[in-house]
Amino acid sequence: MAAxxxxxxxxxxxxxxxxxFKKEKYKNAFNESNWEEEFEKVPMFMKTAPESIDxxxxxxxxxxxxxxxxxxxxxxxxxxxxxxxxxxYFKEKxxxxxxxxxxxxxxxxxxxxxxxxxxxxxxxxxxxxxxNMRSALNDATAAKKIKPDHIKAxxxxxxxxxxxxxxAGVLQWxxxxxxxxxxxxxxxxxxxxxxxxxxxADKDARKAKVKAKKERNEKEALLAAIKERGIxxxxxxxxxxxxxxxxxxxxxxxxxxGLADLELDGIGPQEATGARVYMDEQGVLHWPVLFLYPExxxxxxISAFCENSSLMDHLVVMFGEELPPWDTERKYxxxxxxxxxxxxxxxxxxxxxxxxxxxxxxxxxxxxVKAGSPSFIVLVSGSPFSKQFLSGKKVQRSK
Amino acid sequence: xxxxxxxEELLSFLTLEMRADVxxxxxxxxxxxTGNRDGCRYLQSKPDFLKALVTxxxxxxxxxxxxxxxxxxxxxxxxxxxxxxxxxxxxLAKLLPKLLDPEYVFADRICTxxxxxxxxxxxxxxxxxxxxxxxxxLDRVVEIFCTEGFNKKASLHYLGPLLSNLTQLPEARxxxxxxxxxxxxxxxxxxQYEQSTTRRGGVVGTLRNCCFxxxxxxxxxxxxxxILPFLLLPLAGPEELSEEENEGLxxxxxxxxxxxxxxxxxxxxxMLLETLILLTATKVGRQIMKNKNVYPIMREFxxxxxxxxxxxxxxxxxxxxxxxxxxxxxxxxxxxxIPKDVEEKLKELDAKEQEQMEKDKQESEKKPNxxxxxxxx
Numbered sequence: 092m093a094a095x096x097x098x099x100x101x102x103x104x105x106x107x108x109x110x111x112f113k114k115e116k117y118k119n120a121f122n123e124s125n126w127e128e129e130f131e132k133v134p135m136f137m138k139t140a141p142e143s144i145d146x147x148x149x150x151x152x153x154x155x156x157x158x159x160x161x162x163x164x165x166x167x168x169x170x171x172x173x174x175x176x177x178x179x180y181f182k183e184k185x186x187x188x189x190x191x192x193x194x195x196x197x198x199x200x201x202x203x204x205x206x207x208x209x210x211x212x213x214x215x216x217x218x219x220x221x222x223n224m225r226s227a228l229n230d231a232t233a234a235k236k237i238k239p240d241h242i243k244a245x246x247x248x249x250x251x252x253x254x255x256x257x258x259a260g261v262l263q264w265x266x267x268x269x270x271x272x273x274x275x276x277x278x279x280x281x282x283x284x285x286x287x288x289x290x291x292a293d294k295d296a297r298k299a300k301v302k303a304k305k306e307r308n309e310k311e312a313l314l315a316a317i318k319e320r321g322i323x324x325x326x327x328x329x330x331x332x333x334x335x336x337x338x339x340x341x342x343x344x345x346x347x348x349g350l351a352d353l354e355l356d357g358i359g360p361q362e363a364t365g366a367r368v369y370m371d372e373q374g375v376l377h378w379p380v381l382f383l384y385p386e387x388x389x390x391x392x393i394s395a396f397c398e399n400s401s402l403m404d405h406l407v408v409m410f411g412e413e414l415p416p417w418d419t420e421r422k423y424x425x426x427x428x429x430x431x432x433x434x435x436x437x438x439x440x441x442x443x444x445x446x447x448x449x450x451x452x453x454x455x456x457x458x459x460v461k462a463g464s465p466s467f468i469v470l471v472s473g474s475p476f477s478k479q480f481l482s483g484k485k486v487q488r489s490k
Numbered sequence: 491x492x493x494x495x496x497x498e499e500l501l502s503f504l505t506l507e508m509r510a511d512v513x514x515x516x517x518x519x520x521x522x523x524t525g526n527r528d529g530c531r532y533l534q535s536k537p538d539f540l541k542a543l544v545t546x547x548x549x550x551x552x553x554x555x556x557x558x559x560x561x562x563x564x565x566x567x568x569x570x571x572x573x574x575x576x577x578x579x580x581x582l583a584k585l586l587p588k589l590l591d592p593e594y595v596f597a598d599r600i601c602t603x604x605x606x607x608x609x610x611x612x613x614x615x616x617x618x619x620x621x622x623x624x625x626x627x628l629d630r631v632v633e634i635f636c637t638e639g640f641n642k643k644a645s646l647h648y649l650g651p652l653l654s655n656l657t658q659l660p661e662a663r664x665x666x667x668x669x670x671x672x673x674x675x676x677x678x679x680x681x682q683y684e685q686s687t688t689r690r691g692g693v694v695g696t697l698r699n700c701c702f703x704x705x706x707x708x709x710x711x712x713x714x715x716x717i718l719p720f721l722l723l724p725l726a727g728p729e730e731l732s733e734e735e736n737e738g739l740x741x742x743x744x745x746x747x748x749x750x751x752x753x754x755x756x757x758x759x760x761m762l763l764e765t766l767i768l769l770t771a772t773k774v775g776r777q778i779m780k781n782k783n784v785y786p787i788m789r790e791f792x793x794x795x796x797x798x799x800x801x802x803x804x805x806x807x808x809x810x811x812x813x814x815x816x817x818x819x820x821x822x823x824x825x826x827x828i829p830k831d832v833e834e835k836l837k838e839l840d841a842k843e844q845e846q847m848e849k850d851k852q853e854s855e856k857k858p859n860x861x862x863x864x865x866x867x
Contacts, residue, residue: 266676273629274670282672283714290719290741297745 166201174210189217208238215247227251240271249281261285313370325459366394367463381466386476387417398450422471430467435459444489491532504542517557524564534571537578544579559599566606572613582620592641601648608655618659628665636676650692657699667706678720687755694761701768707775721762722787724753729790738783756797763803770810785811798847
């Protein structure tokens with residue numbers, strides 16, 4: 092039974108108090124029109140925290156915040172408060188602020204290992220949601236170091252590794268976790284996914300290697316075929332320099348050397364004209380050939396000139412039916428054309444026998460294929476321009 | 491052998507308290523006994539000697555410990571010694587805890603002894619029970635097995651055959667095949683472990699035993715475990731396959747490099763094929779294997795294989811892969827009832843096949859010795 096005197100007193104006081112409600116009107120109640128606004132101001136019912144807490148507007152909230160940040164409390168208490176603060180921000184998806192709170196909590200360097208592990212783990216989660224995978228991974232690692240059986244840290248570590256595509260890392264994290272919780276579904280799932288992705292990545296690497304090898308073999312065969320025919324590829328000054336200084340990236344010595352030469356001799360895939368010499372299934376070479384018309388400053392281009400075709404074969408087609416628009420005098424007719432190639436070293440011009448095959452022409456002692464494309468100068472026989480062009484130059488006529 | 495008096499005297503030398511040199515000579519002598527079958531059989535009736543050997547594995551002198559372990563390994567290799575060792579000595583209770591010790595220098599020898607003891611079902615059961623009693627779950631064994639460098643002084647490869655032997659027991663298989671845990675998945679990569687034939691063989695043996703439980707086949711072939719590539723990789727070679735054939739294979743078997751080597755041990759190759767054949771027992775299993783387009787791998791393997799026993803296993807597998815589905819009621823090949831006369835005929839054919847293989851083997855061995863006279867190969 093309650094203490095006699097006091098109990099009765101408080102009962103009476105209570106009755107008196109209750110009576111008041113019946114008689115007096117309740118003051119300072121919420122107004123019907125703005126009660127929601129007012130609600131938001133009461134810390135307990137706030138849905139979101141205001142960006143900055145103005146003690147004038149939100150005295151209660153400012154009060155609470157000062158309690159959290161009160162330095163009179165122990166580091167553990169402060170850290171715990173900061174953890175809670177961080178968690179609140181986290182719930183609101185305000186991850187940046189959450190990180191700040193957790194960081195402050197960690198700075199307290201309190202002795203509670205579990206708390207610190209939680210702070211690191213939670214900060215890892217916040218970083219994860221911000222997309223800062225490396226920071227998140229570092230935090231998960233730190234958490235695990237403090238408390239090796241902290242499952243949440245381990246799962247987070249695995250997730251971060253997954254995002255960073257470090258599949259071997261995921262497996263390591265998962266296996267550690269499975270030691271603690273062998274039947275955990277999340278870990279098993281992560282492990283299985285990482286394993287699958289890793290094996291896919293391994294396959295892709297193997298496939299790429301096979302493809303690269305195939306390309307290399309094709310290029311080598313091409314290089315060999317060109318050499319076999321006695322056709323000379325011109326090395327530009329640049330390529331000569333590179334050829335001697337370059338390192339072998341793929342470490343297979345001679346092979347990649349030849350490759351580099353090909354690239355620099357214009358037979359690589361990055362040619363400006365977009366075309367390069369290739370060997371067909373019968374082992375016949377097809378060259379991209381440039382025709383230069385200095386009289387009209389024009390050029391023409393055959394992307395795949397079969398080595399067994401003669402120059403006349405193509406000229407007949409190029410100038411057969413219709414003459415080019417720039418040929419205003421209508422004089423570039425196949426029978427009237429003279430073709431020359433230039434010896435790059437000595438500057439001499441050599442006239443080409445139009446009935447010969449391209450292969451034959453290219454095999455000429457002084458013929459060099461520059462930048463992977465044989466090129467020929469086209470003049471009209473007997474024209475004033477051709478006389479002017481050829482004067483002062485050493486010209487070797489075809490017989 | 492020894493007279494009773496001699497035996498008594500020898501036994502008295504085999505104690506921890508005895509002088510080191512006397513102990514040493516005594517254990518050496520016993521080791522010598524275990525070197526042949528008669529010696530082992532003699533010791534079979536002398537449990538006190540067995541006890542002494544087990545006790546002396548704790549001796550401070552490494553030479554003595556080595557000899558005792560060596561002797562125990564020899565003894566455990568003889569099946570008749572199994573019951574005496576298990577029943578009369580505390581060999582399991584003493585040695586099992588040391589297995590888990592990452593610093594224990596003689597862990598490998600313990601593995602060998604356990605592997606020997608678990609070979610036959612009866613003692614295998616005792617080993618399994620002892621593991622449970624010592625609170626060493628199979629998960630711990632698998633974990634240690636799969637942790638590279640767990641013990642710096644011991645390779646622990648013989649845990650492979652131990653696991654393989656243990657899985658002759660349904661309780662052990664039940665654990666390895668636990669869908670709620672990640673156990674068998676850990677073992678799969680070791681089918682390709684180059685550094686140890688023992689380890690590889692142990693793992694493949696384990697997988698083969700597990701595949702006798704056809705209720706688990708669908709799960710084993712599913713993505714959750716994905717056992718198929720791990721069984722095929724050791725059988726796959728460097729031969730180039732067309733892009734089309736490659737794309738149809740399981741991911742791990744696509745675009746294999748030109749230095750890819752096949753499993754070099756023919757017994758292991760045979761076990762792998764046997765495991766694959768087991769997996770074709772159910773309709774579902776056959777379906778999956780047919781869909782995964784493993785035929786090109788088997789084709790190239792058949793061209794490469796020289797051992798007639800292994801070729802035979804390969805042909806059996808291929809037959810199932812390219813053959814028609816069996817009639818209704820016979821879809822589970824392990825449950826089909828074979829009519830008596832058919833069974834007789836099959837036995838006959840098997841015997842003939844055996845004969846032929848033996849003949850082929852002898853033919854190949856008869857080849858003239860090419861080394862010069864007087865010199866041994």
